[in-house]
Amino acid sequence: MSEEKASMAQVKRIIRKKIKRHPEHEHQEINIYPMLDMMTILLVFMVMQFSSSTASAISQSSELTIPYSTSRVDLGDATPIQISRSAILVDGVQHVTLRDGLVDPSQKQGGGTGFLITPLFREMGRVRDLKKAIAAANPRRPFTGEVQIIADQRTPFRTLAEVIYTLGQTEFNQLRFVANKTPTLGGGGPASAAAQ
Amino acid sequence: MAKLSASQRAYIKKRATFHEPGPDEAAGELNIVPFLDIVVNLIMFLLILITTIGFYSQVEASLPSYSRGGVGRRAPEEESLNLNVTVVENGVIVAGTGGKLAPGCESLATGRVVTVPRNGNRYDWAALRECARKLKERFEDETKVTVSADPMVEYQHLLSAMDAVRETNEGDVLFDEVLLSAGVR
Numbered sequence: 001m002s003e004e005k006a007s008m009a010q011v012k013r014i015i016r017k018k019i020k021r022h023p024e025h026e027h028q029e030i031n032i033y034p035m036l037d038m039m040t041i042l043l044v045f046m047v048m049q050f051s052s053s054t055a056s057a058i059s060q061s062s063e064l065t066i067p068y069s070t071s072r073v074d075l076g077d078a079t080p081i082q083i084s085r086s087a088i089l090v091d092g093v094q095h096v097t098l099r100d101g102l103v104d105p106s107q108k109q110g111g112g113t114g115f116l117i118t119p120l121f122r123e124m125g126r127v128r129d130l131k132k133a134i135a136a137a138n139p140r141r142p143f144t145g146e147v148q149i150i151a152d153q154r155t156p157f158r159t160l161a162e163v164i165y166t167l168g169q170t171e172f173n174q175l176r177f178v179a180n181k182t183p184t185l186g187g188g189g190p191a192s193a194a195a196q
Numbered sequence: 197m198a199k200l201s202a203s204q205r206a207y208i209k210k211r212a213t214f215h216e217p218g219p220d221e222a223a224g225e226l227n228i229v230p231f232l233d234i235v236v237n238l239i240m241f242l243l244i245l246i247t248t249i250g251f252y253s254q255v256e257a258s259l260p261s262y263s264r265g266g267v268g269r270r271a272p273e274e275e276s277l278n279l280n281v282t283v284v285e286n287g288v289i290v291a292g293t294g295g296k297l298a299p300g301c302e303s304l305a306t307g308r309v310v311t312v313p314r315n316g317n318r319y320d321w322a323a324l325r326e327c328a329r330k331l332k333e334r335f336e337d338e339t340k341v342t343v344s345a346d347p348m349v350e351y352q353h354l355l356s357a358m359d360a361v362r363e364t365n366e367g368d369v370l371f372d373e374v375l376l377s378a379g380v381r
Contacts, residue, residue, distance in 0.1 A: 006198035011208060014200075018212035036228065039235045046242040058252070067352040070359045071253045115378065148254070151351050157283075158347035160354070161378040164259065168378070173259040175376060179355055181253045185365075186321040186356045 058082075058150055058178065067153035069179035076146070078176055079127055083151035083163060088120060090127065095119045101155050103162055115165040124170035146174040255358055257374040260342065277335045279371060281324070283345040283357050287313040288324050292331070301327035319353060324360040328370045341371035344378075 060066055064084040082089040088096035088103075096107055096119050108114035109121075128143070135143040147167055151160065164175065200208070280291040287310035290297045298305035299313065312323045332338070341361050345354050361371045 004198045006200050006204055010198055011200070011204050014208050015211045018208070032228075032232070036232060036235070039232070039239060043235055043238055043242070046239065050242060050245060066252070067355050069253060069255050069355050071255045071362070073254050073256060075252050075254050153350060153352035155351040156347060157345035157349045157351065157354060160351055161347075164376055165378040168259045175257045175259070177255040177257065177355060179253055179255055181251050185325065185359055186319065 064150070064152050065154070066150065066178060066180050068182040068184070069177070070182060070185055071179060072181070075178065076148070076176060078144075078146035078148040078174075079131075079172070080148045080150055081163065081167075083149065083155050083159065085152055085154070088117070088163065090120070090123050095123045098159065101152065101159055103159055108162065115162050116169060117162055117166045120163065120166045121169060124167060124172060128170050128172065143171075144174060145172045146176060147172045148176045148178055150178045255355055255374075257343070257358065257376045260375045260377060277331065277338045277340075279331065279335075279338065279341045279361075280377075281341055281343050281357055281361055283319070283343075283349045283353050284310065285346055285349065286310055288319065288357060290324070290327055290331075297327070301330045319356065321356050321360045324357065325364065325370075328361040329364055332370045339369075339371055340373045340375060342375045342377050344376070 058064075058066065061084075063086055064082065080091060082092075083101075084098070085101050086098050087094045088098065096103060096117055098104075103117055105112040105114070107117055107119060109116040109118055131143050134141055149160075149163070167173070167175070276293060278293045280289075282289045282291070289309070290301065290311040295304045295306065296309050297303070297311045298309060299311060301311060312320050312327060314320065315323070328341075343354065343358055343361075345357075358374050362374070363369050363372065
């Protein structure tokens with residue numbers, strides 16, 4: 001028995017049937033654009049807050065271990081001076097090389113017994129002049145003489161005294177020592193306990 | 197039913213194939229899902245960093261300032277304390293106007309006395325705090341303390357000494373105006 005070949009109308013009917021089996025694609029997605037907007041704003045806010053914080057400059061390592069303190073005063077904004085085991089940095093730029101936390105006598109005025117660290121004195125003089133120029137142009141940002149000292153907990157007092165003396169000579173006399181918060185008197189860190 | 201030829205079957209298959217649109221093709225929009233993943237990860241990373249920043253605090257101190265003395269000026273009527281705390285290798289020396297304080301912080305002593313000796317191989321910060329508390333009881337209006345140390349004393353001990361004399365365990369203020377002396381004995 002031979003069957004007739006299907007007509008074009010029959011072919012189109014078959015196609016319509018097959019297409020009907022698949023429902024038309026519906027847009028059932030949640031509108032995530034408001035969430036995306038919110039997240040982008042949050043991201044920009046956090047990046048700005050982080051970049052303006054001095055703490056972003058602190059990167060702890062074996063060269064720089066921040067000491068502990070029971071102080072609850074939050075970090076403020078001031079020129080950061082970092083004293084690691086091998087260098088003194090002002091605003092992230094190295095100006096003095098240290099040997100085991102001690103300043104080389106050749107970098108001090110008066111040699112071994114001197115207190116004034118010459119490269120630091122020059123740099124802080126430049127920073128002071130810049131800050132004073134800003135203060136003169138903008139009275140809302142007066143020169144306060146504040147510096148933030150981020151020093152390794154093993155730094156000998158001799159080095160600290162030399163840095164402080166040099167800062168005093170350049171009119172920076174408000175010192176802010178950065179420390180890890182701890183409720184334990186005498187330092188809460190394991191490294192500190194070992195050092196004692 | 198009429199028989200479909202091979203070409204008709206191929207034509208039906210071609211026309212009836214259902215194409216599922218991708219998320220980027222649905223309404224002609226960009227596929228922002230990978231971007232969203234990156235943003236979420238960045239926010240989490242920054243949140244963790246900001247929490248770490250919260251662990252830092254600052255200890256405030258200033259340098260002693262010089263003032264011009266006047267000739268023939270009267271001495272202050274009230275006795276001032278001029279509290280000095282010096283961290284040395286074998287303990288902490290507490291001194292005032294009258295001289296060094298003896299252990300116990302009740303009386304003065306002379307010679308090479310250490311007010312708060314080391315307890316074993318550790319500094320006794322609790323004893324220094326107790327000493328500062330006793331002094332504060334006698335000099336209630338005094339807030340200044342000058343802190344210094346031996347050349348090789350570590351910075352951590354200097355901060356601990358400042359902590360000990362700044363406030364009591366209960367948070368009562370003792371000597372919170374710290375002057376840092378660069379002078380080395």
